[in-house]
Amino acid sequence: MYNIQTLNAISSKGLNRFPADHYAVSDNAAAADAMLLRSFKLHDYPFTDNLLAVGRAGSGTNNVPVQALSERGVVVFNAPGANANAVKELVIAGMLMGCRNIGPAMDFVRGLQGTDAEMSVAVEAGKKHFGGFELPGRTLGVIGLGAIGVKIANAARHLGMNVIGYDPTITIERAWQLDSDVEAAPNLDTLLAQSDFITFHVPLIESTRHLINADSLKNLKDGVVLLNFARNGILDDSAVLAGLESGKVYAYVCDFPSNALRTNPRVMTLPHLGASTREAEENCAIMVVDQVRDYLENGNICNSVNLPNVKLRRTGLARIALVNQNNPDMLGKISHILGQAGVNIAHMMNDSKGNMAYTLMDVDSVVNENTRVALAAIPGVLKVRLL
Ligand SMILES: NC(=O)c1ccc[n+]([C@@H]2O[C@H](COP(=O)([O-])OP(=O)(O)OC[C@H]3O[C@@H](n4cnc5c(N)ncnc54)[C@H](O)[C@@H]3O)[C@@H](O)[C@H]2O)c1
Numbered sequence: 001m002y003n004i005q006t007l008n009a010i011s012s013k014g015l016n017r018f019p020a021d022h023y024a025v026s027d028n029a030a031a032a033d034a035m036l037l038r039s040f041k042l043h044d045y046p047f048t049d050n051l052l053a054v055g056r057a058g059s060g061t062n063n064v065p066v067q068a069l070s071e072r073g074v075v076v077f078n079a080p081g082a083n084a085n086a087v088k089e090l091v092i093a094g095m096l097m098g099c100r101n102i103g104p105a106m107d108f109v110r111g112l113q114g115t116d117a118e119m120s121v122a123v124e125a126g127k128k129h130f131g132g133f134e135l136p137g138r139t140l141g142v143i144g145l146g147a148i149g150v151k152i153a154n155a156a157r158h159l160g161m162n163v164i165g166y167d168p169t170i171t172i173e174r175a176w177q178l179d180s181d182v183e184a185a186p187n188l189d190t191l192l193a194q195s196d197f198i199t200f201h202v203p204l205i206e207s208t209r210h211l212i213n214a215d216s217l218k219n220l221k222d223g224v225v226l227l228n229f230a231r232n233g234i235l236d237d238s239a240v241l242a243g244l245e246s247g248k249v250y251a252y253v254c255d256f257p258s259n260a261l262r263t264n265p266r267v268m269t270l271p272h273l274g275a276s277t278r279e280a281e282e283n284c285a286i287m288v289v290d291q292v293r294d295y296l297e298n299g300n301i302c303n304s305v306n307l308p309n310v311k312l313r314r315t316g317l318a319r320i321a322l323v324n325q326n327n328p329d330m331l332g333k334i335s336h337i338l339g340q341a342g343v344n345i346a347h348m349m350n351d352s353k354g355n356m357a358y359t360l361m362d363v364d365s366v367v368n369e370n371t372r373v374a375l376a377a378i379p380g381v382l383k384v385r386l387l
């Protein structure tokens with residue numbers, strides 16, 4: 001029986017894929033084999049030694065202590081692309097909210113009083129304060145051309161916008177998906193200087209913190225619309241507020257409210273709604289549950305942020321799964337112990353990601369607990385499972 005702990009509401013479309021006869025799923029599972037979460041802040045959470053996997057039903061993993069979990073040999077999964085369409089749609093809505101002043105205009109109407117006839121007069125007199133501008137011919141700058149950024153870039157092209165993108169580590173897969181008319185910015189400053197709208201789709205890491213700050217703000221076009229549906233901290237909110245004050249920034253649309261932003265008439269903040277559609281929640285839950293199950297039951301790894309993809313069709317009599325540090329001679333030491341135990345390796349895969357490595361092997365005889373313990377005692381081996 002595997003214990004699965006849910007730390008946020010995870011769609012039942014995903015959770016129902018854990019067969020009830022082999023999985024106990026609850027929000028208070030003691031000694032969980034795997035944890036599933038969305039935005040729950042897992043830093044400082046007490047982990048037990050039998051934790052094998054953490055599944056982030058979403059894209060960003062800045063709420064997960066990936067390094068600390070790696071040191072314990074715990075595999076961290078996410079659901080890349082599973083909520084990308086939901087975010088894309090909200091960013092398109094956000095661009096329109098920004099350039100058509102939809103937030104302030106709705107606030108104006110909410111504040112009207114009097115009869116319908118009086119309201120009609122006030123509407124016609126007041127609407128001049130909320131006139132906006134259109135998308136075609138304007139330039140959208142997309143920072144981060146991953147699952148979400150590529151979808152937004154392509155959608156904006158279909159809306160008649162010029163699109164310029166910046167992503168120094170774009171993958172070949174994403175580059176293939178990008179509309180050929182999307183221009184590649186040679187550097188961030190060029191994108192910032194040319195864009196009428198700028199949208200951010202990068203993870204929050206040290207190198208992406210405060211990409212918009214008091215200095216980079218000076219480089220922006222006058223009247224730019226900024227959109228942050230990535231993470232709080234990627235833009236320095238105090239710089240953005242100064243830009244709104246001076247008129248440099250026309251509007252700021254973002255998914256991460258704060259007291260300073262919430263009441264500013266030129267800011268439209270949403271309650272972290274980017275991924276909150278039924279479809280995205282189901283996609284994320286299904287993807288992450290399938291990945292966690294395949295890891296628990298078969299040792300296969302797909303879409304982990306700290307370990308490589310490793311998938312092996314079962315062939316031998318038994319299977320050994322090892323998470324280890326990516327050190328020299330680990331395979332030598334592992335095969336030496338198996339050789340001493342008279343265990344023949346029928347099939348194996350080994351790969352690494354950064355300072356972590358993973359070995360999955362099918363062997364021709366049953367492996368006993370003593371051999372597992374000997375493997376686990378190799379310095380640098382973090383987890384050993386017999387499957
Ligand atoms: N608002 C929401 O609900 C919501 C939903 C999903 C994702 N997100 C956030 O959006 C982020 C992006 O999501 P995704 O699914 O597109 O992720 P992704 O991993 O597919 O794409 C991220 C891209 O950013 C690029 N990148 C990294 N550092 C960069 C830098 N300094 N400059 C430019 N590009 C850089 C990477 O090369 C990658 O292509 C997530 O990390 C998450 O924080 C928010």
Ligand SMILES: O=C(O)CC[C@@H](O)C(=O)O
Pocket residue numbers: 038039057058059060061083272274275276
């Ligand atoms: O789960 C959510 O609601 C938000 C997810 C989002 O921030 C992500 O990074 O995928």
